[in-house]
Amino acid sequence: xxxxxxxxxxxxxxxxxxxxxxxxxxxxxxxxxxxxxxxxxxxxxxxxxxxxxxxxxxxxxxxxxxxxxxxxxxxxxxxxxxxxxxxxxxxxxxxxxxxxxxxxxxxxxxxxxxxxxxxxxxxxxxxxxxxxxxxxxxxxxxxxxxxxxxxxxxxxxxxxxxxxxxxxxxxxxxxxxxxxxxxxxxxxxxxxxxxxxxxxxxxxxxxxxxxxxxxxxxxxxxxxxxxxxxxxxxxxxxxxxxxxxxxxxxxxxxxxxxxxxxxxxxxxxxxxxxxxxxxxxxxxxxxxxxxxxxxxxxxxxxxxxxxxxxxxxxxxxxxxxxxxxxxxxxxxxxxxxxxxxxxxxxxxxxxxxxxxxxxxxxxxxxxxx
Ligand code: AGP
Numbered sequence: 122x123x124x125x126x127x128x129x130x131x132x133x134x135x136x137x138x139x140x141x142x143x144x145x146x147x148x149x150x151x152x153x154x155x156x157x158x159x160x161x162x163x164x165x166x167x168x169x170x171x172x173x174x175x176x177x178x179x180x181x182x183x184x185x186x187x188x189x190x191x192x193x194x195x196x197x198x199x200x201x202x203x204x205x206x207x208x209x210x211x212x213x214x215x216x217x218x219x220x221x222x223x224x225x226x227x228x229x230x231x232x233x234x235x236x237x238x239x240x241x242x243x244x245x246x247x248x249x250x251x252x253x254x255x256x257x258x259x260x261x262x263x264x265x266x267x268x269x270x271x272x273x274x275x276x277x278x279x280x281x282x283x284x285x286x287x288x289x290x291x292x293x294x295x296x297x298x299x300x301x302x303x304x305x306x307x308x309x310x311x312x313x314x315x316x317x318x319x320x321x322x323x324x325x326x327x328x329x330x331x332x333x334x335x336x337x338x339x340x341x342x343x344x345x346x347x348x349x350x351x352x353x354x355x356x357x358x359x360x361x362x363x364x365x366x367x368x369x370x371x372x373x374x375x376x377x378x379x380x381x382x383x384x385x386x387x388x389x390x391x392x393x394x395x396x397x398x399x400x401x402x403x404x405x406x407x408x409x410x411x412x413x414x415x416x417x418x419x420x421x422x423x424x425x426x427x428x429x430x431x432x433x434x435x436x437x438x439x440x441x442x443x444x445x446x447x448x449x450x451x452x453x454x455x456x457x458x459x460x461x462x463x464x465x466x467x468x469x470x471x472x473x474x475x476x477x478x479x480x481x482x483x484x485x486x487x488x489x490x
Contacts, residue, residue, distance in 0.1 A: 123276035131477040133252045133279035133371070137463045138330055143274040143284045144456065147291040148320065156320040157313060160298045167268045170250045171296075172304055174224040175418065178217075178249070180240045181228035182487070184282040184366065188254075188289035190359035193325070195297035197287050198452070199315075201306040209236035212243070219247035226252045228293075229484035230277060230285035232260025239490075241265055254292050256285050272377035279478050280485050281370045283463050286363065287326075287456050294319055294453065318450040322457065325447040329460045330447070336419050336461060339426060339442045340468030343397045349374055350388055350423075351462070352381040353401035354411055357446050358400055360455045364462030371470040371480050381407075381414045394422040399465070401441075401458050404430040415439060458466040 129135035153160050153323050166170070171177070171231055189206040207217075209227075213236055218363045225244040229237045232255040241262065251260045253269035256277065263269060263408035264336070272472040273289035298315055301307035307315075343349070349368055353361035362378035369376045379388050381400070392398065398418045402411045412426070415425050425440035429446050437443050446454075470477050 122445065123278070131467075132278065133281055133283060133477045134207065134467055136277055136279050136284045137460065137467065139321055140284050140287050140460065141277070141326040141330070141331070143288055144291050144323050144326065146273045146275065147249075147288045148481050149273070151295060152316065156475070157316060159295050159316060161270055161295060161299055161301070163270045164252070164268055164296065167215045167250060167252065167366065168300070168303060171224050171300055174202060174250070175220070175222045176203045176224075178213055178219070178223060178225045178244070179204060179228065180225060180237060180244075182207050182209050182234055182236055183288060183370045184220045184286045184363060185228040185237075187229060187363040188286055188293060189226075190362070191290050192226075192293035192297065194356050195294055195452060196300070199297050199301035199307050200304055202300070209234065209240040213239040216249070218245070219244060219249045220252070221248040223249040224252065224451055225249045225255060227261050227262060227266065228254045228289055229255040229260075230256045230272075230282055230289075232257045232262035233486050233488050234328075235488050235490050237484070238262060238265070253415060254289055256288065276281065278485075280480055280483050281367055281466070281477070287459065291319070291322075302373060313450075315450060315452060318453045322453055325457055325459055328447055329457060333464050336444060337468050339444070340441070340465060340472055343424070344372070344472040346374055346397050346471045348391065348396055349376040350391065350398045351376060351378040351401075352384060352411070352414060353378075354381045354407040355405065356451055356455050357403070357458055360458045360462065361399070363459055364399060364401070364466070367463055367466035369471065370483060371466055371477050372473050372475055373481075381411050384414055384417070389417065389421070392418055392421040392423040394424070397426060398423045399426045399428070399462065403446065403451075403454055403458065404433060412436065412439070422430070426445060428461055428476065445454065455467060
């Protein structure tokens with residue numbers, strides 16, 4: 122059950138391994154007709170409003186905010202709607218320009234995060250349509266929003282969010298594709314391809330987890346690092362942020378996530394032979410550019426751990442360590458690429474003797490400001 126660790130040493134490891142199953146739970150009843158159609162019952166009545174929205178504002182904190190950043194790329198590319206992603210703690214004290222033309226999506230695993238709830242009330246007071254993406258059934262967020270989608274990842278106990286994140290990204294992908302279909306901004310063919318790609322994620326995730334032991338050896342090499350840099354581009358930029366957050370939270374190693382193209386504007390100054398640089402570098406449209414970022418790091422003696430597409434030979438020669446992930450469409454790649462980063466953080470924290478499930482100073486749900 123969700124409340125016991127079973128064969129695992131920590132809830133976090135259990136929850137990482139549950140992801141193929143929890144993503145299937147997130148799909149359940151929502152990917153229909155032999156996985157060719159998306160049905161989101163919770164949004165049925167509000168879809169006309171979402172279609173009419175001039176802008177979608179997505180709000181969350183921490184990992185939930187990272188899920189929102191991935192959604193920004195999805196909504197813009199496929200549903201052709203302008204998106205802003207905001208930290209709840211900032212949004213609630215700004216003077217945001219919002220009206221009934223706007224749709225606000227609040228993302229929260231717990232549904233009890235104080236800043237997110239305050240942002241919700243502010244958006245409501247401005248007349249915006251407020252929607253929730255939430256894991257905890259009956260939580261304040263789910264009660265206070267007009268409509269929403271539950272992530273159905275099951276109880277998440279590890280303070281470092283893992284399966285709730287992949288469930289959030291799964292829900293956001295379904296919303297983006299459904300919205301695009303309704304608006305006619307996606308071709309039938311692309312829609313079908315992407316729904317199928319999404320449906321294939323659990324199986325590909327299982328393959329990554331089956332091979333997960335290899336990541337232990339990589340953790341052995343880098344667990345004494347003081348700093349780490351995580352790089353990614355496009356859909357994988359938010360994954361770099363999420364990987365860095367995981368490492369910071371549970372291992373107390375200072376880690377920064379960066380858009381790979383921004384490296385030359387500052388963080389490259391940090392690169393030396395003590396710096397592990399984790400680069401999310403699958404074979405997508407950014408591949409060549411990310412490869413040249415890797416060369417820049419190598420030229421300064423940085424240690425590169427690259428997340429690559431299965432069978433990538435070029436990078437294997439160039440970097441210190443590779444972790445392979447199955448090939449996928451770039452729009453669903455975050456759901457796969459994040460898994461090795463979760464495992465890397467876990468194994469490093471374990472080697473450092475940290476309490477992985479309950480890191481110091483952190484609460485599972487931040488219900489006070
Ligand atoms: C994630 O690993 C963190 N512990 C934290 O950033 C978390 O995502 C954040 O506090 C938001 O929580 P929520 O999703 O329950 O609102």
